[in-house]
Each structure stands twice: as C-alpha cells, then as structure tokens.
Amino acid sequence: MTTLSKFRYLKLSPVGAIIALGLSAIPFNALAGERPQVPADVFDLSHWNITVPIDKDRDGKSDTISVKKLKKYSHPDFFYLDEQNRMVFATPNKAATTKNSSNTRSELRHMLRGKNTRIKTHGAGNNFAVRARKDSDKFGSVGGRLDATLQVDHVARRAENPDVKAAFSAVVGQIHAVKYDNTASGFGYGNEPLKIFYKKFPGHETGSVFWTYERNLPKDDPNRTDIAYPVWGNLWTNKTDPKEAGIALGEPFS
Template sequence: MKVIPQRGKCSNAAMLLILSIFNVGAIADVVPADKFDLSEWNITLPTDENNDGKPDSVSVKDIQDFSHPDFFYLDENGGMVFTSPNKALTTANSSNTRSELRHMLRGKSTRIKTKSPKNNFTVASNPIAKRFGRVGGKMEATLKVNHVALRAKYPEKAPAYSVVIGQIHASKWEKKIKGFGWGNEPLKIYYKKWPNHEKGSVFWTYERNLPKDDANRRDIAYPVWGNLWTNPEDPGEAGLALGEALSYVVNVHGDVMYLTFEADGHETVEYKINLANAVDANGKLDEHDHPYGYTLDWNYFKAGAYNQCSTKDDPGFWYPACLGTGNWEEDKVNGDYASVTFTRLEVGESVAPKANHGEHAKIGATLNEKVGMSVSDIPDNALTAIKAIEPSFTVNEVEKELKHGNTYLDVEGVLADGREIEFDMLQVADKWKVVEIQRDLVWSQLPENVSGALKQSSPDFEAKRIIESVQHGTGITVYEFYAVDSQGKESRKEVKVEGGEAVVLAKEWQH
C-alpha cells in the first residue's frame, strides 16, 4: 500500500510517517478529530504498518491529524467510521481484531503512564479513589452498525456475527492485589446479527471479576432489544437492522453503573449494577462473583468496532473460527469484517441518575410476594427434577412464593446456549415437581391468536412485560401480560392457549 503523509510533518516520525495515510474516499483533508473531540482518545488499529508484529496504535497527540482510508475515517456525512476485518493482528490478550478508541484521561501528557491511576477511573468505594484521574465517569454515543461478519465455522458459538461497540475495561496488573487486576470487563455492549436475519440483537454483558482459570469466570448477558448470545431465533421487530441508529449512555456514578439504551421505534431500556459488590443487574446476589466486584480496579472506556468474530479454531467458548484471509480487499468482498459508524461520542464526569433508574426490570414484582433464598439451599430433588428436563441448566437465583395455599419455588437460570429460562416448581409433600417453564418474550414473538385475543379483549392494555408460561406436561400454555400505569401501579392479564384456542382468563390461572 502506498503511504502518503497527511497534513504536514509528524512528530512521532517513524510511526506516523507510515501511519498518516491519505484518506481516499472520505471527506478530503478532514480527519475524525476535526469533527469529534478526540483530545482524550488514542486508537488501536488492525494494521502493522511499521512491521513490528503488533497492531498499530496512534497516540492522543497524533490522532488529531490522523485517519486511515479503510479502518478509521470520516464518511461523506461526517460520521466516524471504524472497520475491523476478521483476520488481522490482535492485541496480546485477545484473538479479536479491533479498530477501537481507548479513553486516556491524561490527554496528551505522556508523563503520566497509561496504567497510572491518573489515567484511569475507579469507583467511589476504592480506598485510594482520590488518587485517580476521575471517580466514575460518563460515556455517551450514537451510532449505527454497518456490517458484521457473514461467515463462521461454528455459528453456534456466542461471539459469531457480533461486534462490541462500547465497553469498560479494567487494567491488568502483573502483581494482583486482593483478587483484583485481572483485566476483566465489567461492560461490553454487543450488536449481533445472524446472516439469514433481517435484524440483529443488542445486549450487554458483565464479566465476573475472577481469574482466567476460574471456571466461574464468565460474561453474564442482559437483553436490550432482541435476543442473547447463541439464540438462533429471528428477533423480528424486536431487533435492530443494520444501519439503524442507536444510542447508549454509560454513567458510572459512585459505585453504580447506570445504562440507558435508546433507538427510534423501540422502548428505552435501562439497567443499573453496583460495581463494588456481587449483586447482579437483577438485584440478586451472584455467589460466584468477586464479593467486592471491581472495587479496587482501574478502569477506562473504549468505543469503536471490536470485532468478536475470531478466526481462531479452538474448542473454547470464544472461538467461532470465522473465515478470513488477512488480505483486506479479499476479506471485504467476502463480508469477513465488522464496521460501525459513530455520529456522537462524548465522555466526561458522571452525573447523578434520575430517580428509579432501571426499575423497569422489576415489572410484575408488586403482584407477587416472593422471598429470595440462597442457590445453595435449593432442595436436591428440585434440582434433579429440573435436570431431567434440561440437563444443561445452570441456576442463577431462587425465590420461594406462597399463593393459592401452595408453596412454590421459582428457579431462574440459563441453558448452555445462553437462553434465560425459569422453572416454577410446586411442593407436593416432601418433593418438588416442575409445573411451569417460563421465558420472557416481546410482542412480535407472540402467536397471532394470543396477541389477537388480548387486543380484542383489552385494546388499550399496553404490556410492558410478557411471560410465556408452558404448563409442563399438560399441553397448556399461559401468556402473562404486565402493564404499569402513570402512577406506577401494576396490573396483569393472562391468555390461556389449549388445543390451538386462545382465551383471555377472567381470573389468575391456578394449577
């Protein structure tokens, strides 16, 4: 590739003489830093123009005059484009390529080391929080995903066809202190679209803050729009198409990470999770996580295209063996890459969240009286009954409920493919039996006779949460619909399906 210096002489001569490439096909003589505030960002690219065997990195100082014609440039509308092929050089601890910005609180001041507290943020509970460049922080972005990889040898593996469009990363320390410094990620925001689907899914993950060799170290996925991880079902109208704009706000205030996701035609989705303890985003204690979360860690924001479609062929969870040659022109033609365009990217101080941020996740809770219990206290015969139905099921949380004169257990968790599911169990004498198998749905996933029956019966009822409840061993399925009025009061309606006939129930379904 011919290398042409751009906008004058570069200070980092050896590197920038090679990397400052004329921006063919984009806005002439204009680079991303002319349209976006990149005064605290550097970038890692899927290139090796200086032939040192490592992905190229452009500093905060040099990025002010930098673009790359293929992997980092402004499009004709002034959008900042990040592109990353499936096959290219990767950073030391990853098998995934990236065209991705890394936030640098130090700005251009290289006197402060990259891994210094002054260049990173932490949570308020860190005993040395005052030494950091910032306590908490906020990143806001608006973007569209242009393309995700089209080919994978193991399409059933979770990362296939996906790209991370924003994240918080913790620093990795050579010497770990009190179980911190593993370099894990408390946040990754994903977009994933299967090649045969019109629309893709948006979700985010929280990684348990544990050593790499700990079997419990895994990413816990939470839905935004559409499906999770390896669910091959078409998300339909619940999903987001390539080219559709979405926005996210990541606001780490005090110890808590507040997330907001917005897109036209979709419900705004909010979450919150404390990064200084082991309580998950559903408000339940995760007994496998570090008891103090990321309390002592040093964190930083990242944004761009972190391509998850690794070409590595390995039995591990993260390696879908996506196709790619390493020749960009060939890989581009074959669709073996990820590309994202940002129209807004801002970072700064955290702000106090609005009241009840993320409380939508508890819709339906006021209509049930449940008591949480430890996962370790689930009766053996209850777990045996579940495993007989779904051997791959992993328990995440358990609640006990008393209603209709009976005692129930609600056992929530995930299957091996990442799907979330709940088993409702009835106590009969000293044994437990599965009576319902539940999962959350969106409106577009409902059978037409079910949605039609509810609309005909209650045309003004706007469901904020929908649960499909298969009555185990009966041939009956009950669909539960929850609504919330302007005063926050919850209500419920149910539709029973038996023998293909959908009927709106006049009173709550009982076993």
C-alpha cells in the same frame, strides 16, 4: 474471504470519564468554509488514541496512533469520516491484533492523561476506578458516563465456528480493566466490567444489542463468567430472528 465489521458514530457525548469504551467524542462544528478531512476535525479526540488493525511498523501487533497524532489521522479503510461527517470504524475478521487478543479492532481508547505521557498508560492517573474501590481517590476519575448514537452497517456473514458465542457479532463499546499484582483491594483481577455487542445472524431481518459483565474474580475461578443482559432483541445463543424487537443494520440506536 475476509469480511468486515463496520459501524459509524453519529453523536457521542462523554460525561465524566470512561476509559477504553471503544469510541467517544463530542461533536463540534468544523471551521466555516472548510470541509473536514479527518475525524478529529469534527469530534473532540483530544483525550483519545486509536488502535487500528494494521501492523505498519512490523512489531507483530496492531498499531496504536497516539493522542497527539490522532489530531491529523484517518485511514481510508478503517477510520474516517463519511459524506455526512459521521465517524466510521471498520475492521476485517483477520488482520493484526493487539498482544493479548485474537480479535481485530478499530478502537478508540480514552486517555485521561491527554498528551502528558509522563503518566503511564496503566497508571492510576490515566485510568478510572469504581467508587467501591477503597483507594479510588488515587485515580484519574471515579466512574463515568457516555451517551452515544451509532449504527452498525455490517457484521460477518460467515464464521468458521458459527456456534461460538461471538460469531456474527461486533463489539461497539467496551470498558477494559487493568490486571494488578496486588488485589488486596478486592479489585485488579483484569475482568472486563462491560462489553456492548451487536449480533446479527445471517438471514435475519434484525440483530440484537446486549451487554456483558465479567464477574470480578480471579481468572482461575470457575465462577468468573460473563453475565449477559439484553437491550434490544436476544442474547448470545438465541438463534430466533428478533425482528421488530431488534435493531436492523444501518438503523441508529442510542
């Protein structure tokens, strides 16, 4: 049986620019007397697109809804507003995926270019860089910050390989990295500088929230590993119930 990962964002406030950190928006009031119909009626999604776990155009990969189309977009199963006007994201364990991943996703991506598609998706003007990069001034932004309040409602309760680190978890925030042919700057290896996980083992009272950093090294370097840091509860493989130290399903956290 296919199961869902589901989480909803109650409040999101980006400061500066963060690209592809899963989800982000600034809440604002909908027009008086009108009930909001889509997430963009309540959240400022003017610089975001979204990837959803369906392949409507049958091109062999999950669909991406552009910045322009996202203004009027929702999906009744994977991306919508709940009765309290919170933005809900859901994805099944098995569905369409992006070209280079086996993970399904309902994921917003920050597009610094907005609707200006003359700037390429992977171009410097549509991405941010860390200040340590020598040519960081050529990018759309240097660093960034995101403040958010969210809750996870459901994660998988069954797994074909339960001992795999990512089993029973959902990624609720992520910074992707672009891989460049020229890595003379010391950057551009395509390592992911941040992933934020919520993981809850079946039968546990609460789950854990932790983040990982993939070391900035070539892909074939054996030292390119994930460094994990706990925020609430435990890390990947600790099967102890975190109880009061963890976060329950449906419990907001920031």
